[in-house]
Amino acid sequence: MKSLIFSIIIALTFIVGANAQHRFSIKDRVAQLKDSLALSDTQTVAIDSILTNAMDKGRNLDLTGSERREAMMQIMKDANNDIEKILTADQLVKYERMLAERRSQMQNRYNRGK
Numbered sequence: 001m002k003s004l005i006f007s008i009i010i011a012l013t014f015i016v017g018a019n020a021q022h023r024f025s026i027k028d029r030v031a032q033l034k035d036s037l038a039l040s041d042t043q044t045v046a047i048d049s050i051l052t053n054a055m056d057k058g059r060n061l062d063l064t065g066s067e068r069r070e071a072m073m074q075i076m077k078d079a080n081n082d083i084e085k086i087l088t089a090d091q092l093v094k095y096e097r098m099l100a101e102r103r104s105q106m107q108n109r110y111n112r113g114k
Contacts, residue, residue, distance in 0.1 A: 026051045036098060037091045046086050054079035 024032070030048045033039060039047065057075045061068055087095055 026055060033095075037087065037094050039091070043086050043091075047083055050079050050082045 026048065029051060030044060033047060034044045037043075054075050058072055061071050063071055084092060084095065
């Protein structure tokens with residue numbers, strides 16, 4: 001369950017582009033994924049659409065607190081699943097590695113904050 005939550009947080013990080021120093025747009029995230037995963041043009045367009053739709057859904061939520069958090073987690077989980085469906089086997093391995101690295105970085109930041 002914890003790894004699912006971390007994966008969702010990672011996906012949210014990709015989508016929202018949360019970074020303490022710099023906020024990335026969806027276009028930046030898609031470009032990053034295109035370079036990192038060697039995405040085809042078709043995959044790039046599809047991922048841009050997935051992330052844009054997820055962002056729009058998140059912005060349009062009329063919820064607060066834990067309800068909003070749960071809804072955002074589901075949106076991110078769905079977006080992540082959609083992205084995984086269009087990746088090749090090799091790209092999926094790289095994507096999962098990227099998520100694991102992000103998860104580790106977030107965990108380290110969290111542990112330093114304690």
